[in-house]
Amino acid sequence: MIDHAPDLVSVRDATDRLLIAVAALDNASVTEPTRLSGWSRGHVLAHLARNADALVNVLEGRPMYVSGNAREADIERDAPRPLDVQLADLRESAARFQKAGDAPADWSRTVELRNGVTDSASRVPFRRWAEVELHHVDLGIGYELEDVPPEFVEREIDFLAERFGGHPEVPSTGLATDEGRVWTTGGGADGGPIEVRGTAADLLGWLAGRRDGSALGVRGGALPTLPPL
Incomplete structure (x- = not known):
């Protein structure tokens, strides 16, 4: 707990x-x-x-x-x-x-x-x-998201990665920060695995619908379109 x-x-x-x-x-x-x-x-x-x-x-x-x-x-x-x-x-x-x-x-x-x-x-x-x-x-x-406490950024990415886990509209997606932290999400839609990498702030911005993901590096397919929160 x-x-x-x-x-x-x-x-x-x-x-x-x-x-x-x-x-x-x-x-x-x-x-x-x-x-x-x-x-x-x-x-x-x-x-x-x-x-x-x-x-x-x-x-x-x-x-x-x-x-x-x-x-x-x-x-x-x-x-x-x-x-x-x-x-x-x-x-x-x-x-x-x-x-x-x-x-x-x-x-x-x-x-x-x-x-x-x-x-x-x-x-x-x-x-x-x-x-x-x-x-x-x-x-x-x-x-900005870069000003938010790092502990919050990582925990909110944890929360959102879990939320989108198995979502029927999101293909299997691996997330990684430039600092080496990794998550997995999606998996309920066809396609993937897709690898998405960037700063923690940019990953959070994309997951939370605050950034379009254009600053992220993507391999294995297009950047997934996430459903609204």
Whole structure:
């Protein structure tokens, strides 16, 4: 079982980095587009705040969201808010998540996330860490995948390689970093094996749908097209 306690510390540290960076913005820049199609910075910040509350629901045994439509409506409602309101909401929702994470609990229990997905409660803090790190990059305010803690990069590649393992749309694919770390994924579609190599940041960017993979080296076929997360 994953030790959730260090991940809670990492979530707090990542949130602190995000809050400091966002505090340097202004109201106009909050309305500007991000690297996520159709989302302004306000949308990303609203999503991060509501995701923190949704994961509190998960830890406390409630449905993560009332519904998919309600999730989207909450983001649209909160996206236009001014910077000071966004910051306060992000800070306060993060504190609620940390409080829920600090409460005594059976971290080996199974919890339900969105769309019927289940996981160990012990992995919920890491899932929140991923939300904060990747969406900080999505904001397009100077924080890149190369700036993300290396431990997170490797663990998120682990997570995504496992997620796409055996996927019916992904051929057998070997992943390798320039530093020598290797993974395997896919295997459910015809073709392969395909070898994909690059920096850890570029591999993560491709797996997480943040980069097109053009910086990666590919052997044995074309770079696989990955399904959306």
